Amino acid sequence: MAVHAPAARAGQARAPESVRRPRAGAGYWVYLVPGAVLLFAVIVVPFLMNIGASFTRWSGVGTPKWIGFDNYRRLLGDATFWSSFQHNVALIVAMAIVPTLLGLLLAAALFDYIGRRFGTRTASALRAAYYLPQVLPVAVAGVVWGWMLHPSYGALNQVLEAVGLGSLAENWLGDPDVALASVMAIMVWFQLGYPVVIFMAGLQRVDPALYEAAEIDGASWWRRFWHITVPQIRPETFVVLLTCTIAALKVFGPIFVLTRGGPGKATIVPSYFSYQNFFEKANVGYGSAIATVLAIIIVVVTFLFLRVQERES
Amino acid sequence: MTSLSVRRARSAQQAGHARGRLPGAGPGRWAVLAALVVLAVVMLLPFAIVALNAVKSPAEYSAGGPLALPHGIYLDGIVEFWNRVDFGRKLLNSLLVSAAVAVLAVVLSVLNAYALGVGRVRGRLWILVLFLVANTLPQEALAYPLYYIAKAVGLYDSRLALIIIFTVVQGAFGTYLLSAVLGNFPKEIIEAAEMDGASRWRILWRIVVPISRPTLNVLMIFFFIWTWNEFFLPLIFLISNDNQTVPVVLGVLQGERMMDATMSSASALLGIIPAVAFFLIFQRTLTRGVTVGAVK
Incomplete structure (x- = not known):
């Protein structure tokens, strides 16, 4: 058994574990065996296979043909690939940046304004309303909006006509100029509750004396927002930005349900683009290359965020 | 927005976060509340519209549109969708x-x-x-x-x-x-x-x-x-x-041809109900669990 005392000090043992008996860490590795075997079978090996397939031309049946970096070279010149990442950036705006900014404002307004003037029950009720879309499976959220925005019977156009704004009616998901904006708006609706809830939870641990002292000094709500709320919930802001950015990079369900990447390529995203190559066009090698690039971007973004966060704290 | 006199702030402080003691900015605070309530309504509107139209008959839908209140509870759309899939x-x-x-x-x-x-x-x-x-x-x-x-x-x-x-x-x-x-x-x-x-x-x-x-x-x-x-x-x-x-x-x-307006909203409602049910069922445990974690 190779595992001995040093194991206890591996990593940055946070809790000072002064004197551990030499045999303390030994033998625990047995408990990792099922987890390790499954992790290899379900994640590590498939991921390596995916990387391997990205260097081949393969339809999914027969023998893959090794073609080196050809798929990646082709990606660089593929307009669909680039626009899929542009749409990803748009979705990061809609799913991470806008909800975080709005969420900060709303959480602060609910906590430091509504909660104190109209009672915490009012604040909680509003928070629950903002959060409700988040409990839906994202595909179901797509079904709800696919119905609302349907060009012939959808509720939105009918309502617009009913109130005399018929000229504003659009084929919301079918017009290439509008589709991406519609998807973005839907994703803001879906995502907003998450930062509000996380930020309000974070505000609970801020010392109320800070706010009171600022008020005594005559600080306006905006000043308190900038100088107390925003700095105090920095850690939560990081977590929300990171998780929402990753979710935006991975987004698949809403695109599949709402637009299938269309009309044309107006809303295509990398995950849907790779899915098409895997299961519709039988270009498994090319699909794998797209998925590999997406995976690398996500892992790099995660590490960058964690680095910045570490430096901040 | 609010500049408080020290005395008032103190009394608010003593009462913890006393409700309603702060002299809000007069009608301003109602404007803020109204804006936040309007946003809440916008967030909830899709749920309401889906529920409203899931219980209408197709004829009712084409006659009254999506915002008309249903004349009764018509469950055929839901039942038919349920059975079909x-x-x-x-x-x-x-x-x-x-x-x-x-x-x-x-x-x-x-x-x-x-x-x-x-x-x-x-x-x-x-x-x-x-x-x-x-x-x-x-x-x-x-x-x-x-x-x-x-x-x-x-x-x-x-x-x-x-x-x-x-x-x-x-x-x-x-x-x-x-x-x-x-x-x-x-x-x-x-x-x-x-x-x-x-x-x-x-x-x-x-x-x-x-x-x-x-x-x-x-x-x-x-x-x-x-x-x-x-x-x-x-x-x-x-x-x-x-x-x-x-x-x-x-x-x-979603978007299949066989689905008319009311059946589509019935299908959306069937997706919403379990999710909201889990949320309500689990909410207590979640808040309690999160609190326990925080105390730790």
Whole structure:
């Protein structure tokens, strides 16, 4: 058994574990065996296979043909690939940046304004309303909006006509100029509750004396927002930005349900683009290359965020 | 906006966060409240419109439009959709997969975290990074090989394949989180149990697991809901009607020609109801669990 005392000090043992008996860490590795075997079978090996397939031309049946970096070279010149990442950036705006900014404002307004003037029950009720879309499976959220925005019977156009704004009616998901904006708006609706809830939870641990002292000094709500709320919930802001950015990079369900990447390529995203190559066009090698690039971007973004966060704290 | 006199601020301070004692900016505070309420209405409107139109007949819908109140509760659209897609079966599939994953992924997380958090095995930091990366990887980068392997071993189009995959994916997150929690597990308790001659296995199930119950319950709920909400891999793996889950059948049927306006809203409502039900059922446990974690 190779595992001995040093194991206890591996990593940055946070809790000072002064004197551990030499045999303390030994033998625990047995408990990792099922987890390790499954992790290899379900994640590590498939991921390596995916990387391997990205260097081949393969339809999914027969023998893959090794073609080196050809798929990646082709990606660089593929307009669909680039626009899929542009749409990803748009979705990061809609799913991470806008909800975080709005969420900060709303959480602060609910906590430091509504909660104190109209009672915490009012604040909680509003928070629950903002959060409700988040409990839906994202595909179901797509079904709800696919119905609302349907060009012939959808509720939105009918309502617009009913109130005399018929000229504003659009084929919301079918017009290439509008589709991406519609998807973005839907994703803001879906995502907003998450930062509000996380930020309000974070505000609970801020010392109320800070706010009171600022008020005594005559600080306006905006000043308190900038100088107390925003700095105090920095850690939560990081977590929300990171998780929402990753979710935006991975987004698949809403695109599949709402637009299938269309009309044309107006809303295509990398995950849907790779899915098409895997299961519709039988270009498994090319699909794998797209998925590999997406995976690398996500892992790099995660590490960058964690680095910045570490430096901040 | 508000400049308070010191005396008033003090009295507010003494009363903790006294409600309504602050002299708001007169009508200003109602304007803020109104704006936030309007936003809440906008957020809830799609739910209301879906529910409203799911209980209308198609004739009623075309006559009165989406905003008219229904004349009565017309359930034929829901019933017909339910029967047409055998929705009960989809609910059972979703329930089976999500419940199995919730339990198994928590067991797997506990085993891993016991070795990493309590046992502090060698190289734990790198092992944790591996689990974290495993959880962040996009499923797109695993999908085709998993699909290929599942076909090779005869697990394609089976719920078991999904249970295994999601157990590992959710378990990777659980391992990461639980290792941190169990890293702070009081050593004295474990040492005392060791003195009494308890084996590691006994210590895990008789001491560590019961004491960590609140955290494990929260994890189990998260895993259940996350698995319920999954769409991409179930879409790929469950192709036969009998195996499909709720999000898959609704997502695939969205926009089909056979669906008229009221039936579409009926299908959306059937997707919303279980999600909101879980939210209401689990909310208490979640708030309690989160609080317990915070106190710790």
